[in-house]
Amino acid sequence: MSSITADGQAAHAHARNEFGVGEFLSTYVFSRDHKVIGIQFLFSTLLWFLIGGILAIGIRWQLAWPWSDMPVIGPLLFSAEGGQISPEFYTMLFTMHATVMTFLVIIPILAGAFGNFLIPLMIGAEDMAFPTLNMMSYWMMWPAFFFFGASFFVAGNGASSGWTSYPPLSTMTDAAPGSGLAQTMWLIGLTCVGVSSMMGSVNYLTTIIQMRAPGMTMMRLPMTIWGMFITALLQAFALPVLTAAGFMQLLDRTVGTGFFAPEGLVVNNSAMAAGGGQPLLWQHLFWFYSHPAVYIMLLPAMGMVSEMLCCFSRKPLFGYKPMVYAICGIAGLGFIVWGHHMFVSGMNPALGMTFMVATMMIALPSAVKTFNWLGTIYGGQIQFTTPMLFSLAFVSMFVLGGLSGIFMAATPVDVFIHDTYFIVAHFHYVLFGGTAMAVFGAIYFWFPKMFGRMMNESLGKIHFLLTFVFLNGTFFTMHILGAAGFPRRLADPYHYETFRPLLPINQFMTICAILMVASQIFFIVNFFYSIFFGPKAGRNPWHANGLEWQAPSPPGHGNFDFQPIVYRGPYEYSSPDTEEDYYPQTQPPVEK
């Protein structure tokens, strides 16, 4: 209820002479400054990114060399099994890989890290509307970190009913080794993420609506802010439904309600639960959030990429207004298409038809965005900096991932490729090839603003090149596997004769995946080296137009040392009105 008690004014901290433990805590740990909170989010999520990556390597190992001892990580993680991955452990691996990547990495890194850091800077505010609420939204992530993290270690196995947590598997406490306490902790963690996102989203919305600098009209907002704004709306409207569903599943597991347990469910010859409910209800409520969540994981990335493409093409964004409408269109349509995840779940066929048509329609605004990006770079003076390379990768990978999505949207095709590696390829292209690439680019792009120093370009380019190559090596082959019917979520598909010839492809993918994780070392080294020893960046190292580049690097408390007044949109590159090839939003127009 802090939304009521929190004062609407950003607090002014005064420079202190003494810097004791209390000051340290309030400046770096329990800080109410949006930049510190954003950086806290960044570090936490990058750490979880690494953990999620290691889990993925576990999955890949099992698929490439099934039932063999896993070197290094094996004895470390599951010495009890003697370094071998058991089927239950494999189930836990893919469950937790998806959970960690979705709820602890992508969503918080976009909304939490970049949303927090960029929103006030880009709209010319000194802080978020509710700094305390903002701080709480970060610290609500810690219970989630704890519950997700600890669920690995309780009662034999981690949560293992998939990140979708479908009942009845997830509501029965004896279904699998991980469906006891671990699954309950998983649900509590999910609720904490939900509360954190809810706090964050109402805060972002209030800030963007009410705290823009004079002259910063909605149609002069940077695309990043548009992405964040729509994302916050999606979170505010969709997430409560998942929270409600999560509570219901928690009650089913602990109290014995029957929302998702079907009537007379008999497992192992004994009646499992007091039922009466419907497993399909969970799927509906879950996807009502989790489909918009796909756009929560994508729209801010789209915005940030638009920013970088313009800056390094030295051209205005092609079709600013269509881009804004496309984002709104994607968000609006994103709400009414959740059923396409359930085509083979026994859903009413009439619904399937409705959802199929709505899903196909998302291709329209997505195409608008893609064409506008291409229009932006067309004829530009392209500077191939690391952020630009990552942005170009985003656009191409997003096209690939988007196109394979259309396969899935059509019911007849989906029946064939559902739950095969084709869908795995699809969402990895969108989420890793798309969002993660945009996030890497954004880190390179805004790093000077965050830490006041530049990252190393050469290391960055090596990082890009290796990641890009191995990313395609890993995920493109998944399409081939999927078309061959290779099933997802199976510890040993080679149990079936049909899939045995696919083993070499899987080994190739695993090698690529391991190398992809390994090439992140370049990033980690670059990141930490540059924080301390990178060359100092000025206020505007990229010669970009946005308000954030007019603030000091890194910005002090309160962000701006002048009153920003906005005179134009954020993408006035190579404008004829000025001699420079950029035209900052705050620069008054030349009198003629």
Added chain:
Amino acid sequence: MSDSHHEHDSHVELEYHPALPMSLGKLCLWLFLSTEIMFFAALIGTYVVFRFGAPAGTWPAPHDVYLSEPLGAINTFVLICSSLTVVLSLEASRKNNTGHAKKWLMATFGLGCLFLGIKAFEYKEKFAHGIFPTKENRRLYDQPDVYYVSAVKQKLEKLRSEMTDEQKQQEVAHGLTRESLINTLMTGGVAHAARAATQSDNPIEAQAILDSLAYAIWHHEPSEYEATRLRNEQKAIKPKLAELESKLSDLEKQKTEVLAKLKEGSEGDNKLSDDEKRQLQVKQIGIMQDIAATDQDAKPMRERLAFIGVMLADDAHLLNHGVSHDQSWMELPFVIPSGNLWASTYFMLTGFHALHVVIGLIIFGLVMFATLDVSKSHYLENAGLYWHFVDLVWIFIFPMLYLF
């Protein structure tokens, strides 16, 4: 980044360009309320689709689950009153009338507590009758099946083993002690139902037998059908049993004859030969076996008749009221069709609503003892908006849960 915070000591008071003519707090609260709309939409939506999707006629009526409509209406009234008082408190504080503001806020707080009190009383009513979702040892079953029968049996066994001698002899009905009631239910009721239902080839008949047991233990409304069913069964069993009993008495007679002959032959003058003696002994054994077999056949019938007798005694008093209702000390498992889902949705909806009420009370509690002048009016306005939202949710929950 450590040095950055000391770089710019002078802060510029930034100007903004707000889009909406309202304070940040109020906007944030309205956004929060929109998320709450979605939260309750999911909960109420779940209730609605379960309620109207339940198999026809199975959703329990309010009185089946001890839900009191007048209490619900009173609670509605209480919440409406509290909505009025909170808005009056806000108006008073806007006029800087701190005394009135405080008075009305106190009234709101009191009404909120009253609401929770009535809610708690309602919950108690449900808990007392065993109507709540439970994971283990539950009493509430959705349909009479073998698992239900097994649960009744376990409960009866538990009752039997935990009774003191004094309790065993306690009379619960005319000529019926606790012990004998439990034994009758156990043999003529539960064991009969389990046996008959599992051995019947006709699934409809098997279901009818289980239904009959469940009806005898708990039902919404007395049905003439079940009573007639038991009377017919009684009529059907009685001649069969009489036949067996007469056969039994015949056998007993034969047995005494044989025994008498044996006794005579062993001592008196006309002593029997060893051969004859052996023949008689063989005959005796045969008769004894017949008696045992007949007795075996008769025993379940006797038990069943005893059960039916208890049920139909006093113009079918126990049957028409239901064992669970009449002998509530037994706390037997009972069947309410769609009952578990009713309990799940009822406690979920009212529980989350009550949670919101508690949060509202905490919000009011925070400023209860402060001076409620104009400076507090924004706080009161936001708190009031939240409170009205809680009231709104109840306005929809009340007819859906209590009156539909």
Added chain:
Amino acid sequence: MSEPDTHPPTHDEQHLHNDEELHATYGNTKYYVVFVALCLLTLCSFLTYFQWWDTHIPSNVSMAFMMAVSCAKALLVMLFFMHLLWEANWKWILTVPASMMSVFLLCMLIPDIGYRAEHYSNARWLHAPVPNEEAVEAATVEAATAPASH
């Protein structure tokens, strides 16, 4: 491509005061009137509790009536107690999308869950999985001693 604005933005007058404070007529009479109306409406919906209502009005009609009463009550609370009557147009932006989405969510649940009884007939129970042997054994421990009665 946003239009390059060559004029410095005019500083709009900061309307931070509530519209409602401008338009609301002071005086609490209206709240009392709304309160009485709410009580009367509650009484209306409570009519359905009585026997004669049950016998005279079909249940569909009575449900529709109650929902109408609830909506009327909700509208009264929102317009007067929550001051929406005196607020600017933002009230629609904040409340209408959420209401539409919740209605849409409900509608999409109907075919699968709301109609589940159409597919789940009672006959389903007759083909329920084979009962647990333990449970049957536990229940028929008495029966085991006696031969089948038929």
